[in-house]
Amino acid sequence: MTNSYLTAMILAGTMVGLGVFLLVVQMLPAPPALGPALRRLHPLSAGSNTPAGISWLRRRFTVPYADLRLLDRSTDQYFLTLGLTALFCLILPALITVAVAVLSLRVSVFIPAGVTVAAALAGAVLAHREVVSKAAVARAEFTRAMCTYLDLAAHQVLGGHGPVESLDRAASVCHGWVFVRIREALLSAQLQLRPPWDELKALARDIEVVELGDLADIMRTAGSEGANVHQTLRARADSMRDRIRTEALAQAELRTNKLDVPAAALILVLLVLIGYPFMARLFVR
Template sequence: MLNWQLTLAVSGGAAVGLGLFLLVREALPATPALGPALRRLHQPATPVAGPSSRSDSEWLGGVARWLKPPTRDLALLDRTPEQYALSIVLSVLIGLLAPATGGVLLAMAGITPPVVVPVVAAIGLAVLAALIAHRDVLAKANRARREFRRAVCTYLDLVALQLSAAHGPVQALEQAAAICDGWVFDRVREALRLAQLQMHSPWDEIRDLADEIGVPELGDVGAIMQSSGSDGAQVHETLRQRADSLRDQIRTDELAQAEMVTSRLDVPGALLVFVLIGFILYPFVARL
């Protein structure tokens, strides 16, 4: 005859282990998603998928449509709405399982809390875990967008140098993107390669990428280069001026963020002063 307490302990430990594994797996940096990029370059006429994978994707797609994910942030992070929905669902499951595991451990210790306590705790933790997962996506997208803006400054200078060297606008965009490494320039090179394969103008593809990921500074590069390609205008000075103004804007934003963080540090500093005053006044108050 099996011991039910041992069975509950093993089940609770397995649930906790699974939750920890999922948390560590979500925290580790993921490998670049090459599948979406290849699908955009080579879109099959009739996609072939198995019944199970098709049903899973349809289920996750329905959940993603219900959640209304931040599409621009996901496009910047190179994630799909289905991946976003899967992360939210896993977070909710972890939040629901944590109180159940705690209830099992309390039952093993001989403590039986009311049923309403684990139910309310499970609902609250599930909502909190979903909000944390959503905020994590937004925070990563904000960091990636700031990095993208800094890379756009370098790209503006490189394109201006290529134009000063008597290169054409299309060649200047391609060579400037080929000089540097990093995920930002990988996205730019992918957009330029896609424009070349689909026989589109590169500045239109760059502006489409800027609209897709929510980085209007990259769209400025496409707008400036469009005037160079269509009207033949000399725009290398315009590119340098835009790079300088963008650097000033980034510097101003970073200073404002630093001042905001510094202002937050005033609160614990003031609390520490009150604690020290309490330690100083306590002996005098105790003698009264």
């Protein structure tokens, strides 16, 4: 066994051991995370104790900050997920490298090493795409929930409640993670003695949900100018439903069009199967 194969075996064993160690560490119970709660209550005064290595990665990679805030994840968790996924993807190529070394196959050690690096990069990319896709689904769910919230706020305004009370009462009667985030924003505004529409506007900007920002702008008009915003809220909710319906129909039509390709391929295969015996007899004669 050459020194290069021995080095490859040692590196492969080290990477597998590190991956197992990180997985075990993640399974251990952790203390309550008070940092995210304090940052939500005091977003302007919260400090950053990010390690230097994480800061270096943030400067050199595009991090989906809005998606992470929407999913209620920190950037440290994001990089940890990418790292664990890459380490997990290292296991199979590392085993292949060990097998090549043990069997003394005449394969350059750089080939399995290159496959190992490619697998790690592919795992990190897949983990990033999973975060982005989950955030897209969550953002669409947030938008659909905003239709209900706008209608409830409009009913509260029509019932004679003020803009601040309308926002609180409309959020308190609904369930789901979307309204939990809204109630947290309203509670943060109360604790910091800020107008609730300013806090909702900041939340909309952080998670990139335009509809929540529109609601904040409408309620700011009611709070500062005393305007009757019942009809405005109802009209905004109706326009959002029309847009969501249009997007759903367009998505359904796109998926239907994608089914034409396998259907055409199936018809082509059937035509070949039906016409082959006839063409074979014709050419044999």
